[in-house]
Amino acid sequence: MINIVVCEDNDVQRQSIVKILKEIISVHNFKMNIALEASDPYEVIEYSKRGNRPNIYLLDVNLKSVINGINLADRLREEDILSFIIFITSHEDMSYLTFKYKVEAMDYIIKDNYTNIKNKLYECLNTVNKRMSIDKEECSKDVFTINTGDVIRTINCEDIMFFETVGGGHKLRVHCLNSQIEFSGTLKEINESLDYRFCKSHKSYIVNIVNIDFIDKKTKTIHMNNGEQCYVSRNYIKEVIKAFTDKYEKLI
Amino acid sequence: MIFYKAFLWEFILISNIYNFRINIVNKKFILGVFFILTLSLKTLDYKYFFVLPMVLIAIQVLLFKVNNNVIENILLVSIIIALFGVNKFIVSKIVWNIPSLIDGLPKSHYKYIIIFRDILVAIVCFIESKFLGNKINKISLTERFKKNHYKFLGTIIVAILNIGIVLYINSTIGSRLGIKKCIKIMSTDIFMFYLLFNFLLLYFLSDLLVKRIQYKQKIKNLSSLNEYTKTIENLYTDINKMKHDYSNIILTISGYLDSSDLDGLKRYFNSNILKYNNSFNKKINRLPLLYSIKLLELKGIVSSKLLRAYYKNIDINISIIEEIDFINMDIMDLCRIIGILLDNAIEACEKHSKPKINFSIIKNRTSILLCVGNNYVEPIGNIHEMFKSGFSTKGSNRGVGLYILEEIVSRYNNVFIETRKEKDEFVQVIIVDNEGADL
Numbered sequence: 001m002i003n004i005v006v007c008e009d010n011d012v013q014r015q016s017i018v019k020i021l022k023e024i025i026s027v028h029n030f031k032m033n034i035a036l037e038a039s040d041p042y043e044v045i046e047y048s049k050r051g052n053r054p055n056i057y058l059l060d061v062n063l064k065s066v067i068n069g070i071n072l073a074d075r076l077r078e079e080d081i082l083s084f085i086i087f088i089t090s091h092e093d094m095s096y097l098t099f100k101y102k103v104e105a106m107d108y109i110i111k112d113n114y115t116n117i118k119n120k121l122y123e124c125l126n127t128v129n130k131r132m133s134i135d136k137e138e139c140s141k142d143v144f145t146i147n148t149g150d151v152i153r154t155i156n157c158e159d160i161m162f163f164e165t166v167g168g169g170h171k172l173r174v175h176c177l178n179s180q181i182e183f184s185g186t187l188k189e190i191n192e193s194l195d196y197r198f199c200k201s202h203k204s205y206i207v208n209i210v211n212i213d214f215i216d217k218k219t220k221t222i223h224m225n226n227g228e229q230c231y232v233s234r235n236y237i238k239e240v241i242k243a244f245t246d247k248y249e250k251l252i
Numbered sequence: 253m254i255f256y257k258a259f260l261w262e263f264i265l266i267s268n269i270y271n272f273r274i275n276i277v278n279k280k281f282i283l284g285v286f287f288i289l290t291l292s293l294k295t296l297d298y299k300y301f302f303v304l305p306m307v308l309i310a311i312q313v314l315l316f317k318v319n320n321n322v323i324e325n326i327l328l329v330s331i332i333i334a335l336f337g338v339n340k341f342i343v344s345k346i347v348w349n350i351p352s353l354i355d356g357l358p359k360s361h362y363k364y365i366i367i368f369r370d371i372l373v374a375i376v377c378f379i380e381s382k383f384l385g386n387k388i389n390k391i392s393l394t395e396r397f398k399k400n401h402y403k404f405l406g407t408i409i410v411a412i413l414n415i416g417i418v419l420y421i422n423s424t425i426g427s428r429l430g431i432k433k434c435i436k437i438m439s440t441d442i443f444m445f446y447l448l449f450n451f452l453l454l455y456f457l458s459d460l461l462v463k464r465i466q467y468k469q470k471i472k473n474l475s476s477l478n479e480y481t482k483t484i485e486n487l488y489t490d491i492n493k494m495k496h497d498y499s500n501i502i503l504t505i506s507g508y509l510d511s512s513d514l515d516g517l518k519r520y521f522n523s524n525i526l527k528y529n530n531s532f533n534k535k536i537n538r539l540p541l542l543y544s545i546k547l548l549e550l551k552g553i554v555s556s557k558l559l560r561a562y563y564k565n566i567d568i569n570i571s572i573i574e575e576i577d578f579i580n581m582d583i584m585d586l587c588r589i590i591g592i593l594l595d596n597a598i599e600a601c602e603k604h605s606k607p608k609i610n611f612s613i614i615k616n617r618t619s620i621l622l623c624v625g626n627n628y629v630e631p632i633g634n635i636h637e638m639f640k641s642g643f644s645t646k647g648s649n650r651g652v653g654l655y656i657l658e659e660i661v662s663r664y665n666n667v668f669i670e671t672r673k674e675k676d677e678f679v680q681v682i683i684v685d686n687e688g689a690d691l
Contacts, residue, residue: 070573097571097610097612097614097623097625097679097681098571098573098612098614098623101612101614101621101623101681102614102616102621148619148668148683148685149616149618149619149666149668149683149684149685149686149687150616150617150618150619151616151619151621151683166662167661167662167663167664167665168662168665169665170665171662171665171668175636178635178672178673178674179635179670179671179672179673180635180636180639180669180670180671181668181670181671181672182661182668182669182670182683183668184665184666184668184685226634227634227636228634228636
């Protein structure tokens with residue numbers, strides 16, 4: 001059972017949000033319930049310390065209290081790392097990027113009209129439902145965690161094309177389907193947390209075999225599914241080709 | 253022959269010591285510079301060898317084009333030349349003094365000894381420069397040389413190195429051509445003169461160059477801040493106008509209320525006030541939200557780029573919650589990076605029907621994130637294509653922005669770029685770890 005917590009100091013708006021939530025839950029038969037509706041952010045913090053998990057927090061950004069929505073979310077993240085946080089705001093004052101990177105909020109909803117709120121809430125609850133239904137163990141294997149400073153992020157292993165070393169120091173870059181992310185680490189270190197799908201192809205590259213399109217032996221380049229290329233050196237080319245052909249055998 | 257050997261040794265030295273700092277394009281430039289140096293060494297008659305320090309200084313100053321830190325450049329180049337000279341000298345001395353090798357060897361075989369010595373010098377150069385290159389890679393010379401006493405010390409070392417080089421050349425070329433002792437004695441006076449001259453010239457030159465860069469930057473900052481001030485003043489005028497309009501509205505409403513004309517009030521509200529509210533919201537631009545940026549150079553460049561976007565009717569969304577007063581990287585590099593990101597965002601979203609840019613600076617416990625997001629119109633290509641030099645969807649002379657961005661970030665161990673292309677937004681984030689290596 002997933003718990004939903006609503007924190008909104010305007011009584012009228014809070015009641016209408018709770019009403020919409022209950023509708024969505026019953027119509028789509030989600031295994032969720034409203035655990036707490038509060039106007040005081042401190043109540044929410046108290047709740048988070050009680051240990052009920054998992055939680056979805058719907059927080060209003062402009063709370064007329066000492067702490068505003070973002071600070072509240074910060075504190076909640078400390079207590080409840082895996083919870084889902086959704087912000088409600090009355091105008092687009094804040095960039096959603098702030099939400100995403102600062103407290104890893106799932107989404108933000110603008111209080112402009114009833115239909116919009118309803119649709120957005122449904123979207124969010126649906127996503128949470130999907131994520132929670134996936135087998136937890138599979139989830140952890142299929143995800144790669146990176147940290148840059150104090151920002152911790154996870155990427156799906158299936159989206160990863162390859163890792164490469166960058167610059168002179170302790171930096172790596174992971175090339176994914178539609179993104180490139182830099183983080184600190186060495187190929188040696190991450191090799192330990194990667195499974196059989198990843199193979200070292202070069203002094204500076206670890207490649208995801210699953211996403212290889214084809215290998216060009218002459219130019220010693222590996223072409224990936226998204227059009228990118230990386231390199232393979234003579235030392236590793238045999239291993240890579242073996243792993244690659246193994247993958248195809250498995251498919252057949 | 254000497255010429256090609258010297259060039260080979262220099263090549264080994266440069267590629268190892270400069271490896272960490274510069275990419276291929278710049279390396280070619282440096283090699284070209286050294287080409288000139290070696291060429292000049294060969295063609296100089298012994299009478300003109302005293303011109304050498306000038307050539308050295310000139311080359312070191314030219315290299316400023318490649319690496320913005322003058323002192324660091326001068327030091328590195330001097331180290332390279334010194335290593336080159338010292339290695340050849342010492343190895344020669346050793347090789348020619350190994351009795352088992354030299355005794356009983358006919359003169360015709362001397363050339364083999366020379367080749368052996370050349371290979372040995374190359375190996376020694378390689379080992380030394382690799383070692384030095386690794387060591388230098390770990391130190392951030394930029395920070396160190398900002399302090400005055402390091403600059404002073406560095407200049408002395410460089411001056412001594414330069415003079416050492418002159419002495420070496422003097423003695424080898426001199427002895428090879430059979431110069432008389434008297435010139436050798438004279439050269440000690442010349443030596444004192446050059447020591448002083450070299451030292452003074454380098455010190456003042458480096459000081460001057462550094463000051464000039466700082467001055468230029470300050471002028472740029474000033475003009476950016478001026479624009480920012482103008483925006484604030486315009487805002488003040490807008491607020492004044494709003495005050496007057498507000499009073500008028502209140503008056504009109506009280507008029508309707510006095511005569512209990514509810515229908516009239518409804519009409520007035522729906523036709524005038526709502527529209528006014530909407531248009532006013534659009535008018536107040538969000539630039540004053542930059543007040544949280546306490547780093548003036550950053551504030552300047554961000555405000556000037558966002559102003560540019562504002563005048564192109566791009567909707568800008570700014571979110572800076574905490575005060576940003578410190579960032580662990582060179583502020584000029586930071587401004588350059590942000591400038592490139594915002595320029596790219598503006599260019600990319602211009603063609604969209606409702607262009608929008610999201611800009612936020614987030615201060616976490618130990619890191620600062622600068623995020624730029626923009627909507628776009630396909631086709632914009634793939635991310636890996638964008639980072640290649642020369643890529644641009646807009647004509648041939650542009651497209652070096654992202655490449656330069658990568659080059660700047662690669663110099664820092666505590667700065668990371670993240671680039672994501674999502675369905676309706678293109679996002680780039682710069683993460684600066686304030687507790688990173690360079691502190």
